[in-house]
Amino acid sequence: MIMIGVAVFVGLKVTGPAMTGQGDTFLEDLRYQDITVRSTFGLNDKDLQQLNQKTGVEALEYGYNADLLIKDKEEVIRLQNMNEEISLTQVVAGNIPEKPGEILLDRDLMSEYKIGDTISFEQEEAKGEEESLLDRYDYTVSGFGINPEYITEGNKGSTTEGNGSLKGFAVTLKEHFKADKYSVARYRFENLEGIATSDPLYNRRIKDHQSEFQKLLRDRPKEKQDAMITEINDSIVTGQEEIRKGRRDLADGQQRLTDAQKEIDNARAAIENQMSQIRAMGAPIPGELTAREHALNTAQEELNENKAEYDREKKEADEDLQKAEEDIQEARENRNLIIEPSYNVDSRVDESSLYGYFTAAENLDIISNIFPVFFFLIAMLVSLTTMTRMIDEERIQVGTLKALGYSNNQISRKYLIYGAVASLIGTILGIIIGTKLISFYIARAYSVGYIFEDVKSSWRWDVNILALIVGLVCTSGVAYLVLRKSLRENAAALLRGKSPKGGTRIFLERITPLWTRLSFLHKVTMRNIFRYKKRMFMTIIGVAGCTALIFMGFAIRDSIKETMTKQFDQIIQYDFISVYNNNASDENIALYNEKIDKEKRIKQSTNIYMEEFQRNSTDGITQNITLISPEDAEAFKGYVNLRKPRTDEEIPLTNQGIVLTEKTAQIFNVKKDDLFTLYNNKGEEVKLKVADICEYYIGHYIFAAPAYLNTEWDENVEFNADMAITEDHNTDETDALLLEIMNLDAAAATINTETFQGYTNDLVESIDVMVYIIIIGASMLAFVVLYNLTNINVSERQRELSTIKVLGFYPKEVTAYVYRETMLLTIIGILAGYIIGYLMHKIILDFLMGDSQMMDPTLHASNFILSAGITLLFSVIVMLIVHRMLKRIDMVEALKAIE
Numbered sequence: 001m002i003m004i005g006v007a008v009f010v011g012l013k014v015t016g017p018a019m020t021g022q023g024d025t026f027l028e029d030l031r032y033q034d035i036t037v038r039s040t041f042g043l044n045d046k047d048l049q050q051l052n053q054k055t056g057v058e059a060l061e062y063g064y065n066a067d068l069l070i071k072d073k074e075e076v077i078r079l080q081n082m083n084e085e086i087s088l089t090q091v092v093a094g095n096i097p098e099k100p101g102e103i104l105l106d107r108d109l110m111s112e113y114k115i116g117d118t119i120s121f122e123q124e125e126a127k128g129e130e131e132s133l134l135d136r137y138d139y140t141v142s143g144f145g146i147n148p149e150y151i152t153e154g155n156k157g158s159t160t161e162g163n164g165s166l167k168g169f170a171v172t173l174k175e176h177f178k179a180d181k182y183s184v185a186r187y188r189f190e191n192l193e194g195i196a197t198s199d200p201l202y203n204r205r206i207k208d209h210q211s212e213f214q215k216l217l218r219d220r221p222k223e224k225q226d227a228m229i230t231e232i233n234d235s236i237v238t239g240q241e242e243i244r245k246g247r248r249d250l251a252d253g254q255q256r257l258t259d260a261q262k263e264i265d266n267a268r269a270a271i272e273n274q275m276s277q278i279r280a281m282g283a284p285i286p287g288e289l290t291a292r293e294h295a296l297n298t299a300q301e302e303l304n305e306n307k308a309e310y311d312r313e314k315k316e317a318d319e320d321l322q323k324a325e326e327d328i329q330e331a332r333e334n335r336n337l338i339i340e341p342s343y344n345v346d347s348r349v350d351e352s353s354l355y356g357y358f359t360a361a362e363n364l365d366i367i368s369n370i371f372p373v374f375f376f377l378i379a380m381l382v383s384l385t386t387m388t389r390m391i392d393e394e395r396i397q398v399g400t401l402k403a404l405g406y407s408n409n410q411i412s413r414k415y416l417i418y419g420a421v422a423s424l425i426g427t428i429l430g431i432i433i434g435t436k437l438i439s440f441y442i443a444r445a446y447s448v449g450y451i452f453e454d455v456k457s458s459w460r461w462d463v464n465i466l467a468l469i470v471g472l473v474c475t476s477g478v479a480y481l482v483l484r485k486s487l488r489e490n491a492a493a494l495l496r497g498k499s500p501k502g503g504t505r506i507f508l509e510r511i512t513p514l515w516t517r518l519s520f521l522h523k524v525t526m527r528n529i530f531r532y533k534k535r536m537f538m539t540i541i542g543v544a545g546c547t548a549l550i551f552m553g554f555a556i557r558d559s560i561k562e563t564m565t566k567q568f569d570q571i572i573q574y575d576f577i578s579v580y581n582n583n584a585s586d587e588n589i590a591l592y593n594e595k596i597d598k599e600k601r602i603k604q605s606t607n608i609y610m611e612e613f614q615r616n617s618t619d620g621i622t623q624n625i626t627l628i629s630p631e632d633a634e635a636f637k638g639y640v641n642l643r644k645p646r647t648d649e650e651i652p653l654t655n656q657g658i659v660l661t662e663k664t665a666q667i668f669n670v671k672k673d674d675l676f677t678l679y680n681n682k683g684e685e686v687k688l689k690v691a692d693i694c695e696y697y698i699g700h701y702i703f704a705a706p707a708y709l710n711t712e713w714d715e716n717v718e719f720n721a722d723m724a725i726t727e728d729h730n731t732d733e734t735d736a737l738l739l740e741i742m743n744l745d746a747a748a749a750t751i752n753t754e755t756f757q758g759y760t761n762d763l764v765e766s767i768d769v770m771v772y773i774i775i776i777g778a779s780m781l782a783f784v785v786l787y788n789l790t791n792i793n794v795s796e797r798q799r800e801l802s803t804i805k806v807l808g809f810y811p812k813e814v815t816a817y818v819y820r821e822t823m824l825l826t827i828i829g830i831l832a833g834y835i836i837g838y839l840m841h842k843i844i845l846d847f848l849m850g851d852s853q854m855m856d857p858t859l860h861a862s863n864f865i866l867s868a869g870i871t872l873l874f875s876v877i878v879m880l881i882v883h884r885m886l887k888r889i890d891m892v893e894a895l896k897a898i899e
Contacts, residue, residue, distance in 0.1 A: 002423050002474060004784070005379045006430025006467045008777050009372030010460075011438025016365035018457040019443055020198040023357055026452055027197060030088045031059070032148040032348060033186040035209055037217075040341035041224065042181030050216050051185050056209075058190045061086045064174070065183035066133045067161040068121035074739045076162035077121070079103075079134075081174035086186040087149050089171050094143025097172050103139035106168030107451070108153055110144050117141045119170075133179050139172060146451045147171075152353045153449050162739050164750035197348060198358050203621075206347040213345040214683070221340040221682075232335045239328045246321050253310055260303050268296050337583040342681050350622055352852070353450075359851070360446050366847045370840070371774060374545045378781055380474040381538045382788050387419065387479040388534075389792045391486055398486060399494025408487045415483050419475035427471040431464050438773060445769030506530045525820045535793060539825040540832060542785035543871060547833025548840055549778030551867035555841040555859055557771045562856040567697040568753070574639040575734055577751040579610060579721040584746040592746035596722050601737050605724040606639060607631040609706065609717045613678040613686065617667050617851055625664060625678055625700040631719055633705050639723050642703060645695040646858055653705040657691030663854040664700040665693045676702075688712065697854050720748075783874040790822050790878050794885055802891040815883045826875050830868045837867065 037043070037051060043062065052060075066079045082089065082097060082104075089096065092107050094115045105113060113119060121137045147169055150156050156166035189209060195202045271293050275285055349355055391398070401411050435457050443455035486494065508526055509515050518526070529536050580592050596605055609629040617623050630636035633653040642651040645662050653659065660670060670676050675687045688702070706717045726734055731754050738750045794801070797818070805814055838859065845855050 002379055002383075002426030002471045003430040003433070004777055004781055005372060005375035005474075006427050006471060007433040007438055008375050008774075009368065009470075010431050010434030010463055010467055011442065011773075012364060012368035012371060012434075013463045014435055014457045014460045015439045015442045015446075015455075016361040016363075016368065017460070018439060018455050019361035019364070019446060020196065020358060021458075022443075022447075022452055022455045023354075023361070024196045024198065027148055027348070030090055030148045031086050031188065033086050034189050034192050034206060035187045035213065035345060035347050037185040037187070037213060038183065038344045038346075039220075039224075041228070042179070042183060043185060044181050044224075046223070046227070047217075047220060048182070048185075050220060053216060054187070054209075054212065056190050057187055058193060059085045059188040061186045062182040063184050063186065064133075064177040064179055066177070066179075067159045067166070068137075069162050070167070071120040071122055071137075074162060074736060075167035076159050076165070077106075078156070078159065078166050078169045079121070080169065080171055080183075081177055082171045083186070086188055087147060089145045089147045091143050091145045093145075094141070096145075097142050100173060100175065101136065101138070101140055102142040103170050103172045104143045104145050105141055105170050106150065106156070107144045107146050108156075108168050113141050115141055115143060134176050135178055136176060139170075145171075151351075151357070151451050153451060155353070155449070158749065158751075160742065160749050162742055164738050164742060164752060165735075197354075198361065203349055206349060210345050210347060213343075217343045217345070220343060225338055225340045228338050229335055232331050232338070236328050236331050236335075239324055239331070243321055243324050243328075246317060246324075250314055250317055253314075257303065257307055257310060260299075260306075264296055264300055264303060267292075271296065333585050337581070339583070340682070355621065357446075357450060363847045364442070364446070367844065370843065371549070374549055375777070375781060376470055376474060378542050378545045378785055379471075380478060381542050382785060383419070383475050383478045384482065385535065385538050385789060385792050387415070387475075387482045389796060391415065391479075391482055392796070395486065395494055399491045399496075402487075402494060403491040411487065412480065412483050415479045416476045419477075419479040420472055423471040423475040424468070427464075427468045430471075431459075431467060435459060441769055442773065521817065521820070524817075525824065529821050529825065532793075535789065536825060539785075539789050539822065540829040542789065543782070543826050543829025544832035544836055546778050546782035546785055547830045547867050547871050548836035550775055550782065550870055551833060551837030551863055552840045552844065553771050553775035553778060554866050555837065555863045556844060556855070557768065557775075558860050558863060559841075559845065559855040559857060560768065560771075562858060562860075563697045563854075566695070566856055571641050571643075571696060572753055573641065573725060574723045575726045575729060575753055576738060577608070577610065577721055577723050578738070578741050578747060579749040579751075580746045581748050582718050582720050588744070588746040592741075592744050595741060595744060596724070599737065601727055601733055603725045603727045604638070605722045606635050607719045608636075608721050608723050609709075609719045610721040611680070613680055613702075615668065615678045621851060623664075623667070623700055623851060625702060627702045627704065628723075629704045629706050629709055629717055630723070631706065636723075639725065640703070642694045645693070646856075651692045651694050653703060653708075654691060655705055655707040655711065657689035657704075657708060659692050659694050659703040660690050661696035661699070661701045662693055663696065663852065664702075665690070666854070667851055697856065699852055779870055779874070782871050783877070786822070786826070786871075786875050786878045787881065790819075790882050791885070793822070794818060794882060798889055799895060801886060802889055802895050805889070805891055806895070811883065811887050814886050815879065818886065819879045819882065822879075823875060826871065830871055833867065833871075834864060837863075 039047060043051070048062070054060075061083055063083060064081045067076055068079055069076055089104060091104065093110065094104070097104055103119065105119070117140070119139055119141060121139075123132055123137050150169050156168055158164055159166050187209075189205075191205055192202060195205070271289055275289055275293075278285055278289075349358075398411055402408075439457035440455075443457065447455055506527060507530075508518075515523070578596065580589065582589075584592075596602065608631065609627075611627045613625045613627060614622050615625060628640075630639070630653070636653065637650070642653070642659055643649055644651060651659055657673075658676065660676060665671070668676070670690055672690055672692060674690050676690050677685060677687050679685055688704070694703070710716045726737070734752060734754065738752060741747050742750060801814055801818065804817060809817065841859070842857065845857055
């Protein structure tokens with residue numbers, strides 16, 4: 001019993017710190033950034049001037065990113081320059097890029113490429129620039145590695161390229177990037193050195209740094225927007241001036257050709273006039289006129305050549321001018337698209353995957369304070385029963401020792417040492433099993449999907465000593481309490497056998513209609529149960545505790561499965577969301593709409609408005625909340641099934657307020673009819689009335705009718721996305737479709753529900769392992785409790801059982817005589833276990849999932865049946881063992897007088 005309790009306690013207690021320690025060590029070894037700063041249009045020189053003013057900086061590094069499509073594939077790689085000080089890449093095979101043209105790929109791509117292979121990317125032009133982002137797009141693979149910015153395997157993040165999901169990352173030399181703006185600024189701070197990410201002090205200080213960045217960059221969005229518009233206006237003015245100058249040059253050239261032709265024509269007319277007069281006079285044509293005529297012909301030929309050259313150059317110039325006019329028109333359109341850029345200041349605790357990992361570790365630490373309590377409590381009860389029986393059996397020996405002059409302390413020493421040795425052995429075995437086995441499997445389950453190596457649990461001496469102390473209390477402490485009562489009696493009393501408890505009237509006897517209908521043996525059973533009250537309560541409490549743990553384990557397992565079914569089969573009906581740019585040109589938007597409307601792989605779609613909001617939870621973590629407002633509220637029912645929690649009652653979208661998801665309402669303590677305050681990307685406060693709360697398990701969402709938002713906001717809602725259902729729900733087909741959509745100029749981003757489902761599946765599988773460990777441990781506990789208590793019951797009542805055997809009871813009847821009591825107490829314990837298990841299930845669900853997920857709390861009949869069935873199964877197994885014990889009772893020895 002002590003071994004099982006200690007194993008569960010130590011296993012759970014060391015796993016959380018081991019996980020956080022592994023995570024912190026990994027992040028510090030690779031010098032993971034404390035804060036990153038990004039902007040919609042990159043970081044220019046003015047941005048860098050502001051960012052360089054931040055104080056308390058231990059290290060600052062600017063970097064480039066480029067999301068590139070692999071040539072002839074639908075996969076997107078995020079290529080970034082190799083960092084020197086912050087967020088270093090750890091090489092797992094090969095070497096870091098050292099020569100131009102070398103590239104290191106994500107470890108997840110080792111199955112597709114090998115060192116020495118060539119990887120080629122589709123060329124992408126820098127946004128707003130004529131030149132490309134890179135000076136080359138073909139690279140040689142030099143190695144593979146991992147990077148702390150991409151800590152999950154498979155889910156590397158989202159992108160605006162390809163199908164919207166990153167396949168992995170890659171790093172190359174900084175010299176290959178040609179962009180004139182940095183993509184990201186990475187910071188590490190002096191006052192955060194040596195502080196673990198999981199430490200609350202880290203969270204407080206990082207929030208202070210984020211606030212300072214917000215002040216530094218407060219005016220930059222407007223300044224940057226104005227500067228970009230001014231730059232475009234200047235380019236338009238310059239372009240228009242160049243066009244005017246080009247047209248003037250063409251006109252001047254045409255005029256010069258016209259004037260030259262006119263001069264030649266006038267000169268030719270004069271010569272012809274003179275020659276006509278000379279011919280009329282019958283005189284010969286002078287050689288001078290013939291020479292002049294020849295010169296004019298030569299000049300005409302030269303002029304004709306100049307005209308031909310002018311025509312050629314004019315055609316090219318007209319094309320250039322036409323292109324310039326188109327560029328100016330495009331610049332005007334781009335100017336209209338420019339919005340205030342956003343500046344994202346993200347800390348490492350804002351990274352969802354990293355936050356989820358550390359939250360899971362914290363939750364394990366909380367759970368470790370709940371489960372082992374039941375194991376130790378049951379161990380204490382069993383120890384109490386065992387030590388009581390042991391001391392009662394050695395009552396005469398204790399009396400003899402007292403009569404011989406041994407002190408109470410000397411007599412107690414034997415039993416205390418006995419309990420201490422048992423506790424010590426059980427504790428040592430439990431510590432080894434918990435630290436090296438249970439902790440290993442739980443940590444590995446929770447680390448599935450992360451790039452960390454297997455978490456290594458170290459010996460936690462504080463936990464081990466605490467486990468030893470609790471173990472000693474459960475054995476030696478209990479032995480001392482039991483022994484103290486016996487040692488109060490004198491030697492003469494102890495040398496006499498302990499008188500059996502006398503029978504008394506029980507409460508049931510006073511209920512005459514019920515009592516008179518009980519058979520003789522059933523009446524005996526009832527009297528025996530109440531006669532040994534201590535054993536009755538111990539059996540009930542022990543069975544209740546074991547049943548509660550088993551019940552809770554199965555309930556959590558079913559909650560996990562039910563959550564997945566309800567979220568992705570019943571609530572979410574759509575397959576993807578495609579976000580488009582409202583400010584794109586009419587032509588581009590028309591092409592986008594045509595793709596959505598006429599695509600055969602799309603079964604149906606609806607227009608929605610989608611926007612991200614933020615609000616800090618009670619623990620200071622920024623939570624992203626997505627607002628979705630459908631154009632057609634009635635049709636929206638076919639995409640998202642809004643219903644009240646645990647019921648099928650439909651929730652309509654009305655102009656009375658928003659519909660808030662259940663988890664969001666819980667963590668912000670919001671109720672129906674409350675005003676819910678949140679903040680948009682500009683930091684502006686938005687207040688919305690909560691009309692209802694809906695069932696939803698993954699993420700934070702707000703659903704609202706456009707009519708309500710139009711009345712609350714100064715501007716009407718502009719729909720900016722499409723929610724779609726595909727024909728066959730095929731993952732590969734959906735990925736290909738999203739790639740085609742993202743290739744459209746108006747498309748901004750895509751969201752694939754399959755991605756979220758995969759991430760949630762990984763989380764669910766990790767929890768499943770812990771649940772099965774609890775079920776197995778609780779089942780073992782149930783068997784030990786039932787066997788121990790039943791064995792003691794038989795040992796204490798050997799005289800009584802021998803008597804009824806002498807009176808003619810058959811072996812089966814003797815077993816039924818004993819086990820009728822145990823079975824009845826077991827059933828009562830099971831019923832009590834249901835209540836305790838229900839409460840534990842409710843408490844654990846609040847701690848087990850992170851801030852953005854929840855599990856379905858609904859209980860199923862199988863939870864009750866399986867937990868009761870396992871307990872009853874062990875009860876039957878124990879009964880079979882006891883049956884053999886009863887058959888071997890030596891009636892003669894048992895019926896001998898104690899004296």
